[in-house]
Amino acid sequence: MAKELKELTSRSQDYSQWYLDLVIKADLAENSAVRGCMVIKPYGYAIWEKMQRQLDDMFKETGHVNAYFPLFIPKSFLSKEADHVEGFAKECAVVTHYRLKNDPDGKGVIVDPEAKLEEELIVRPTSETIIWNTYRNWIQSYRDLPLLINQWANVVRWEMRTRLFLRTAEFLWQEGHTAHATREEAEEETVKMLNIYAQFAEEHMAIPVIKGVKSASERFAGAIDTYAIEAMMQDGKALQAGTSHFLGQNFAKAFDVKFADKEGKMDYVWATSWGVSTRLIGALIMAHSDDNGLVLPPKLAPFQVVIVPIYKGEEQLAAINEKADGIVKSLKASGISVKYDNADNKKPGWKFSEYELKGVPVRLAMGARDMENNTVEVARRDTLTKETVSCDSLDIYIKNLLDDIQANIYNKALAYRTEKTITVETYEEFKEKIEDGVFILAHWDGTAETEEKIKAETKATIRCIPLEGDKTQGKCMVTGNPSTQRVVFARAY
C-alpha cells in the first residue's frame, strides 16, 4: 500500500502529470460528475480554510467587511459595461427555466417549457455588475464612501480545458468591491490590496511574487489598470496568483452610481475590485512539492505535526500513548496543530509515506528506545532530514523548527526563481532561452502588436510590468523602438 501511495509521476518525467497525480493521491480534489467542476476533498478544503481565515483577517484589519450578493446576474446587466461584456459574457452558465416536471413517459423529469424565464440569468462569472447595480442605492453622498466590501463566493466560467484547482468551471474565491470619492483613493486601494496579496503569498504561502501592472491586452475586462502578483512554478512557468483592478468610473457610469461631494457637486464614484481563488492551492502545490508528495508551509498546513508511535505489543503502546498525550497537550498549548496517529490497522512505514505525501511539515516518531532516553525522532518534510532530540522543551524546539521550515521553503522558492530569471537583449536569445522554462526580463516597446507577435511565436506572454526593481530605459528586443523599462515574460498557467 505504501508503495502504491507513493507512485507519483516524477516532476522531471512529466510535470503536468506529477501535479495531477499529487492532487489526486494527496486527497486534495477530484473531478466531479459535472463537466469541469471539481470536488474539493476535506484535506484540500482544510488548506483553503487556512487561506480564507488568514486573508479574511487581513481584509478586516484594513477596514473591509463581508457581504453577500446574488449568485445570478440578469443577462442585460452584463452588456452595460462595454468591455466587461466582451470579456465575461461568453462562456458562462445560463439559467433559462425555473421548473422541472415529471416526464409524461414516466421516466424521470424534464424541463417544464411553461417555466421559461422572461430574462435569462447568468451564474456569476464575477460580480461587478450586480454589485454596482446594488451600490447605486447605497451611495448618495461622500459620507457613504468609501464602501469597502468583500464577498466569499463561488463563481462559474465555462472553461473548455480544465485542470484541478488551476482552471475549473466552478471555483471558490473572494472578490473585493470598493467604492471611493476620488481617483487617488481608489488607486491607493488597488495597490494596497495588491500588497496584501503579495504579503499573504510570501509570508503564508512561502511563495515569492513579482508585483506589477498588466499590459492592456491582459487587463481585466472593464478595468483601467490591472495589477497582479506573479509566481514562478517549479517548471519555470508563471502563475498569476492574485489580481487587483482599478476600475476608474467605468462601472459607476454603466450603473449610474453618483455621489454628492462636500460641496454638493455630483460625480461618478471610483471603483476597485480584487480577488484570489482556489487557484492558490494549485500554486501552493506547484511551487513547493517534490517527487515524494506535498510540501506544505507550516502556516497553511491543515496540521503541522504528526506523531507516530513505533511499538511492539499493548504495553509499549500504552506507555507511548501516555508520553505522546503529554506532548500533544504541550504543543497545542503553544498553538501548534498536531495529530497523534496510533491507529493499529496501519504500519509505521505506511504512515510515514502517507504523511510525507500529505506534506505534514514535521513528523515525530517515538519507539522503545526513545522512551528509555526521553527522546523523539524529528523528521522535516522540507529537507527530508531526521534527528533525535530530547523531549524536554520540545514545544519550543518545534515552534522554532516550524519557523525554520516556513523560512526555508520560501528561501528555496526564491533561490529557484532567482536562478531561473534572466535578462536578455535580443529576440533571438529570447526565443532560445524561453524554452528552458524561465522568467525573462526584456525590453518591450509597449505595443499590443509586438506583444501579440511574441506570444504567437514563443507562447510567452508579458506577465507584468514590475512595480519594483530596475527601471532603466532601453530598446524593444523585437522592434528596437524605445522601452521605458524591462517587463517580465514567461509562459504561464
Add this chain to the structure above:
Amino acid sequence: MAKELKELTSRSQDYSQWYLDLVIKADLAENSAVRGCMVIKPYGYAIWEKMQRQLDDMFKETGHVNAYFPLFIPKSFLSKEADHVEGFAKECAVVTHYRLKNDPDGKGVIVDPEAKLEEELIVRPTSETIIWNTYRNWIQSYRDLPLLINQWANVVRWEMRTRLFLRTAEFLWQEGHTAHATREEAEEETVKMLNIYAQFAEEHMAIPVIKGVKSASERFAGAIDTYAIEAMMQDGKALQAGTSHFLGQNFAKAFDVKFADKEGKMDYVWATSWGVSTRLIGALIMAHSDDNGLVLPPKLAPFQVVIVPIYKGEEQLAAINEKADGIVKSLKASGISVKYDNADNKKPGWKFSEYELKGVPVRLAMGARDMENNTVEVARRDTLTKETVSCDSLDIYIKNLLDDIQANIYNKALAYRTEKTITVETYEEFKEKIEDGVFILAHWDGTAETEEKIKAETKATIRCIPLEGDKTQGKCMVTGNPSTQRVVFARAY
C-alpha cells in the same frame, strides 16, 4: 434623521411589516434585482459569520470536516431517489446553455442556441444526490467509515413567495452529509446533530427550542425520519430552525454505495444529512427584537459594546478620546468586541437611536461629568435601562453584564413560550385557541388524514412529535382514536 431611523411599524400593528421594516432599517438585507434573491448587507452578514464560526467549531469538535461539492447537479441525478425527486426536482433553477453571443442586431447579448447542454444542470437545491454519487468512489470498506463531512454553500429553490432571510430563492446554509456502517450509528449521528443545533439555538441564539420528530407528511424528501428544532416567534408562530435527517439506505441504494464489513460482507451504507441556513437570522430577529429595533444576544452581536462620547469642543473630546481608548483596550483584552464612535458628523442622540436599532447589547456614554467622576453611563439594549457605574474594573462589570443579558434574553423568550404554550383536549377548543397565536399540545391519532384536515381547517401544522416531556397516551382530539403522546401544533413560517 433619528426619527426617521426609528420609524418601525410596531409589532402589535403589523408583525410582518415590523419584521420587514426592521430587516431593511437595521441594514441587515434587502431584495436584489434578481427575483427572490437577497443581498445580505455587511451588518446582517456579520451575524451570519458569528453563527458560522460557532457552528463550525461545534461540528469540528464532534469530528466533522468541511469539503466542497459542485453547485450543479445533472438533471438525471434528481430522479434517482424516488421521494427526493418529488420533493426537490420541481421549483429549481435550470441551466440549459453554456454560452452567450453578441446579438446580431448589435444590442447586447443573446443565448447561443449552438451551446445547448446535452443534459440540463440543476442549481443545487440540496446536495444529497451529487454527494452520494461522489461517495460511491470514496467508500469501499468499513475502514472508510464513518465519513463525517459538512459543506458551507449557497443553494437555490425557486420560491414563489419570498421574505428576506425566511424564504428566499437563494440562501446560504451548511449541509452535513455523513455515511455510516450501521443503522444505529447513523441514527445516533442524526440525534447528535439535532442536539448540537438545539444547543446552538439555546446557548448562542438565546432561543429555547423544542426537539422532535416530524410527521411523515413533513419529512424531508428521501428521509426515513426528519428531526427538527422548533422555535416560537413573538407572534406565537413556529419557525423550524434546523433539521437533521436519518436517510436510512435510500441514497446509498439510489447511487449504489456499498461497503465491505469486517467479515467482508457487502451492504449498503447508512446516511444522515442535516442543515441550518440564513433563515436563522430571521428567527433571531423575530424571537427577540422590539419596537425600537433589533435585540441581539451578546454571543452573536457583530459588536457587543458601543461607546459614544458626549462633548462640547475639541478639548473635551480629546480627553474623552483618551479615556475611551483605555476602556476599548481593556474590553478587547477581555475578549469583548467594542466600537468607539466619535464621528463628529452625527449627534449623540442620533447615535443612540442607531445603535438601539442595530441591537448593540451595551451602550456606554461618556460626558464631562463622567470624566470628573471616573464614571460611565451604561445602557442595556434588552431592558432599555441605564445606570452610572465606575470605570474601575469596568471590564469585569461588562463581562458579567453581557452574560446577564444573554441569560435574560433567553429567559424572556422561554417565559413567553411557556405562557403561549397550552394543552387542549377538544378540537373545538383547538380551533378557538389557535387563533391566539400559541403552541398547542394535543393528542393526534398519527394519521396523515387527520393532520391534513386540521391543517385545512385551521392552518396549523404538526410542528413535531416532541422527544422530551410528557409521553402520556390519550385520544386524538379529532377522531378519538388512540394517540401515543401529545404533539406540538402551531401555525408556522
